[in-house]
Amino acid sequence: MSEQSPLDPAEGDPFGPHNLPYGVFTTAGEPGRPRVGVRLGNHVLDAGAAARALGSPYAALLDRPGLDPLLAAGRTAWRDVRRALTAWVTVPAHRETIEPLLHPLDAVTMLLPYQVADYVDFYASEHHATNVGRIFRPDGEALTPNWKHLPIGYHGRSGTVVVSGTEVVRPSGQRKAPADAAPVFGPSVKLDIEAEVGFVVGVPSPQGRPVALGDFRDHVFGLSLLNDWSARDLQAWEYVPLGPFLGKSFATSVSAWVTPLEALEAARTSPPARDVPLLPYLDDSAEEEPGGFDIRITVTVNGQVIAEPPFATMYWTAAQQLAHMTVNGASLRTGDLYGSGTVSGPEVHQRGSLLELTWNGRDRIDLPDGGRTFLADGDEVTMTAWAPGPDGVRVGLGEVSGRITAAPAG
């Protein structure tokens, strides 16, 4: 086994040649030179070096310090580059050239793979929105009247999107319990996670021109895992009337790997049946391609599984979110990132936030080092996921992880 070539990952490896997600890495030898990498098994191919070595015209897209040129290149280029990469890692004639360009994953540092333009976060799980509504508005309707008519979303802070592995400093801010006369200031005492999938826009669209449901694949390149860290106590005090702000803006973590949509053909699935008729720009009942993705997420805290949210249960699809986000004429830019919203399924162990899992702190989660309601300093949260691939092989979506460090003194 120790002599096995990195070009021969084990059969059934979720990062086999059927997957080929993109990232950006540096090596210990050249920490100042970020480069595009493509994952194969537990190795990363220096894709730019491969393109150069093979005299490929795609060096213009791959021999770059970030994914942005590839993202902007469009669907035909995405397909052609993927075909080329598949050939490079599978055709025996390329073996000698390619093998030395594969770096062990544990010998490289992964970076945020593209410049995040605008970051939008949605709220697309009916189970999540229902749970949140029951927790915060126990006497009212769980879902707001607009929820089934449009995918609710808001803009987040793109400057604080960080790559998996980045430590997350516990945020401080104002909180106020309903019974308190005035707010108090201090480190958040309800630091939470939100297990999400993030969609990465490649091809821009002009201002004033909506992007139709059916044009999703022409604009969206791929997806990542996303953890939308949330300070529930800050959020609860600030969010009326203009929505979440500091409760979310301190950090959002994404996985280092962007999985192209083309690797997820076998994972496409129909979203749940809709209860109310949709306006035409959101009505996907006649779309050729099913709008959902069968992605199985696992959330761990300090290595212990706390939830297994099923992305297939999301009410609103990524294509609907894109159509909604642009129906007012808002333009898209390369690097726009939008989160699905917290993924929660119908079962208790499928809930994608501690808010839901502990019912806003009423219940505790048992970990080997003690119970938790919300996150403690030092906690490490990791989300992993996979989706069905061709021939029953899984497509790995990598992981997004982050460790909580204490709020600075003061």
Place this chain on the structure above:
Amino acid sequence: MSEQSPLDPAEGDPFGPHNLPYGVFTTAGEPGRPRVGVRLGNHVLDAGAAARALGSPYAALLDRPGLDPLLAAGRTAWRDVRRALTAWVTVPAHRETIEPLLHPLDAVTMLLPYQVADYVDFYASEHHATNVGRIFRPDGEALTPNWKHLPIGYHGRSGTVVVSGTEVVRPSGQRKAPADAAPVFGPSVKLDIEAEVGFVVGVPSPQGRPVALGDFRDHVFGLSLLNDWSARDLQAWEYVPLGPFLGKSFATSVSAWVTPLEALEAARTSPPARDVPLLPYLDDSAEEEPGGFDIRITVTVNGQVIAEPPFATMYWTAAQQLAHMTVNGASLRTGDLYGSGTVSGPEVHQRGSLLELTWNGRDRIDLPDGGRTFLADGDEVTMTAWAPGPDGVRVGLGEVSGRITAAPAG
């Protein structure tokens, strides 16, 4: 007069050498080469060419296609560059070199002068927030309980920030009157303005490290006028519970000129007295520099003045907004832009939105071409402003204007 040198603007010109705002322009001869310009009277100095011609080391900051390097350079550089520019346009020995580098304003095209990183919009006028509360929650308290404890804000879409003069396409979207059974789709019928001042961040701050009140001047370079176009009908239906989204994200216009804070020393003024004690990170009572700016805004529709909002009446200051925005550890980037929120004074003619001026369409504004509640296609909205400068001379803040074009068919 026709022979007057562009280096000699009329006495009292609000764009005299005491002002010197920065922008980015192209000429008809070289439309593909954006360059940094500094306004003097009705001319714009090609600042990079001037720096080159005079052998100035500031060519590295000025001979660039955007303001970003200057913004990032920091407070000492801002001061030194401003001193140099002042000398270039006032010292007789430079006249012969500088005069040919001044282009008439009407012969150049002004561009968005820097790359907008994150865009945040606040809600800092007590008069505005009170009016909005009375309109939308007539039976409740006008201000939400958090309003006087923290500057409420939210993230907007930075990708749709456009420079003054850019046409604004009327957005379409969902709206639903309370009595309607279901939402309808179509062009907004309540297209509005919000007269604001926008603050431009120059120097970044690291994630996890709040920026203190007193460090405002180390991070914020200057300000612009800002019109936060708002579709009130879209906003009303979508904004509960996560805040404004499509009602705002179609376009935000900013003036072409960024006025450095150094030009506004004489305009500093104390904010209104605060009604409730502030938490230490927001308490500016012991700050050396008064936190407000005495900026007088005029809003016109099709040339007719409809409002004169006084910025000096804003409850929350730009320094408080910056301290709040980062108190959770959110980082700053060069090019971050934050809007003050709609500027409304206590008087009816000081209200900075049509929502308030027409009391959500109950009243009409008379224009020569007919009455208005909200904006009609073809309407041109222009905001101008000035502030007190040294020796009683005004500091002009330029203008932000935009014309509404019809929503695309379909």
